[in-house]
Amino acid sequence: MTIISRSLVDPDFDDERESQESAARQRVNERTMPRGTNEVALSVDGGVVAANTADRIARRIDRLARYYVDGDTARVDPQRRPDLRAAMGRLRDLTDESGDVGRIVEAIINTCDFIGVRYLDAGVLAARSVGRVVISGGRGFGTGFLVTPQLMLTNHHVLPSIDVARQSAVEFDYQDDVNGRPLTPQRFDFDADRLYLADRDLDFALVALRATPQQVHRFGFNPLTDMQGTVVIGEFVTIVQHPRGDKKAIALRENRLVDVLDRYLHYAADTERGSSGSPVFNDQWEVVALHHASVRAPDRPDTGGVLNEGVRISQIIGWLRAQHYSTAQQDLVAPIIGQSASNTGSVPADPVRNTEAASSAVTTMIGPFRVTVTIDGSAPPIQKDR
Template structure:
C-alpha cells in the first residue's frame, strides 16, 4: 500500500487545526447545547434551523415548518416544536429507518479509490473521489493539484468486499482533464471528467451536489464513505456529528479513524454536505472526540464554480452537475422565484386575475413578500394565490413555453408545505391519508418544466410539489385520461398558436355549499382559462369547467367514494368570473365564445377537436 502525505495536505491540516483552535469556545458552547433536551434547536443560527426543517419537509411530508422569526425571538412554542422535529429526525440515538441503508448502498456505489500516479505511471498515493454528475468526479486539490496530475491518474470503482466477504469486481477508468478540470487550492477541491462512456459509468450512479441551504446544521449526524489509506471502501456510521458551521467549512467530531482525502460527507438523507479534506488530532479535547474532521461546504464549492469563466462545452457539463435531484425535493431558498410573468405572451400583457375586495381580504399573505400584492406566492414559472380560510388555492397561473419544454421523468413524490404561508392556511398530508383522495396538481408537473437547461426546467417541475399547488381530488377524477388533462397541450400545439406559448390560470370553484371532509370543504368543480396569441397577433382566451360532484357526493357518510359521470365543458370566460368572483380583464373580450348571449350556452368537450379557439 502506498500512502504519501503531500506538503499541501500538511498545510491543509495545519490550517484546519488553526480554525479549530480559534473557535474552541463557540464549539464547546454548541456541544453543551446539544446535550440539553431539545437543545439541537438552539445550537445553530435560527435561520439555518428553520431552513433545515423546511428541507427535511421534502423527505417527511408530515413536517410543518417553524417560523424563523419565532425561533430567533426564542418563542417557547416554536423552540419546542423545532426541537421535537430535529430530535425525531436528526436523532440523538442510533435508530434510523431501513431506507437509510438502501440509500447508502446507492450513494456509496458512486464513491471510488483514486490512484494518484506520476508522469512515469508510478503509483504515488491514494485518495477518495465521488461521481457527482454523469461525467464529473470530485476529490481534493491536494489529491489532484493540476490537470497534469489528473491526466496520469485513475479512478477505481468497486474496491470493496461483498456481502459474502469476497472481493467485488472492480472497474478502473482514466481521468479526462482535457474535457473538464477545475480546482482551487484554498477550497481544496478538484473536479475532473472521467474518460468513459455514459453506459460504462451508469452502473455506479452519481451523487448530485445541491447548492441549497438546509442540508446540515449543528447537531446533525453525517456519514463518510471512504477509502482510508487506500484500503477497501468503508463507511463511518453515526460516529460523526456536526459541531460547528463556518462560512466555508463544516467541523464534525469523531472517535474513529479520520476519513481519507476526497471523501464525500453525507447527511442522513444521503445528500453531500461537504467534501472531507482534513482531520486534526484532538488529544485533550474530549468535547469533540479523538479527532476533529473538517470538510468544505458544498454550497461554497458550487458558488466558486458558478463564477468561473468556462467554454460552452464545459459550462454544459457544469450545468448537469448543479441540477437538483428529480424527486420533487424543493429548494427552501425562495429568494430566486420570479413567478408568473404577465408579459410572457408576445405583444400582450395578461396580468393575474383581479380579486374583489371580499376575496382580497381572504387571501393568505406571503410572509416573505417585498412588494404588492403581498398575497402572491411566486414559484419557478408560476404563481399561486391562497384562500386562507379554505386553505386551498384561489387560483394558480403558469407560463408554458413549448419551444424549450422538457419531458422530465417523474420520480417518487415529495410534497412540501410552503413556509411563506402560515401552516393553518394550507392543507397538508393529513387529508390524504387512508382514502381515495389524490393530491391533484393544479399547475401540471411538466407545465413549468421548461428553460434553456435541464436544471432550470427541473426547478419548475419540483416547485409543483408544494401543497399550495394541489387540491383534493378523487383518484378516478385525477388519474383518468380525459380531455381535461390535455387541454393545455392542445392549445399549446395548435397550428394557429404564434411562438408556441400559452399562459394558463387554473383553480377550484370554492362554493359555499361544498361538503366538508376532515375539516376541509372539497371543491366539486375545477376551472381553467388558457390564453395564447394567434398567428395574426390577436389574443385568444378560452375557458373550461369540469365537475367531480358525483365522485365526492356522500364522502363524509360513506365508507367508499361514490362514482359518477363527469364532463368537460368549454364555457365563456365571463362564466368563470361569475363562479369565482375573479376578474379576467381583457381575456373576456378575447374569448371566441364572448358573443354568446347566455352563459348557459356551453360547449361540451368530448375530444380536443371540439375546442373553439
C-alpha cells in the same frame, strides 16, 4: 488526508497536504470556544435548536418536511411560499412529541428509530459512486465520488495539477460483496484535458473521466446542491471513504456536526489518511461537505483528540458558478451549477436539466424568534430512482 507511498514521495504532495492540515488546525483552534458553547447546548434536551440560528433551524425544518412527508426535496413549486408552520405540523404528526420546536426537531434528527429501510437503500446507491483515486500510477491514494455521470469530485491536494490528474485514475468496486468476497475493481483514467477545475483555497478538484456515461452508469452519482437546510449543528453525518487507500468503508452516523463556518463544517468522525475527497452525507444522503482534513483537537478526548473538517458544498458550487467555460465545459458542469434547489440523492440515471428558478421569502415565528427565510427554488433537474 491523502495517503502517499513513502517510497514515491513527491515534495509537492507533502506540501499541499501539510498546508491544508495547517490551515484546518488553525480554524479548529480558533473555534474552540464557539464549538464548546455548541456542545454544551447539545448536551440538554432541545439542544439542536439552541445550538443553531433560528434561520438555520427554519430551513432545516422545511427541508425535512419535504423529504419525510412529500417523499423527496425536488418536487417543489418554485412559486410556492413555504409554510413553515405547516411543515412543523406535518413533522409533529410523525413523532410522539406534542411539545415545543426543540423536542420535535430532536425527535426527527439523530433518532435511530426514526430512520426506515429507505435509509439503507439510499445509502447503497450513494456509496456506489465513491471510488479510490489512484494518484500517478500508485504514488498515493485518495477518495473521490461521481457528481455527474462524467465528473468526479475530490480534493485539490489529491489531484493538485492537471499533469497529476492526467496520470491518475479512479477505481470503483474496490470493496467486498455481501458475502465478504472481493469485487473486481473497475478502473477509469481521468480525462483532465477535457475538464479539470480546481481551487487550492477550497481544496477541491473536479475532473472528467475517460469513460462514456454508459460505462459508468451502474455506479450512479451524487448530485450537489447549494440549497440551505441540508444539515444543522448537532446532526449526525456519514462518510464513505477508502481509508489508508484500503477497501471502501463507512463511518456511519455517530459522527456529530459540532460547528458550522462560512466555508467549512467541523465534525467528529472516524477517518484516516486516504479519506481525502470523501463525501460527507446527512441522513437523507445529500452531500453536505467534501472531507479534506483531520486535525488534533485536545479539547475533544471523546473523539481521540481529533476533529475533522469538510468544505461546504455550497461554497464549491458558488466557485464553479463564478467561472467562465467553453461550450463543451459548460455542458459538463451544467448539471452542477444549474441546480440550486434540487433533490440530491444518489442517482443511477442521467440528469435532466431544468434551469427555471425563482426566489421567495417568508417570515414566521420559530420559538421566540421571528425568522425571515429566503427560499431559492428550482424545478427538479434530476429524474431519480431513490
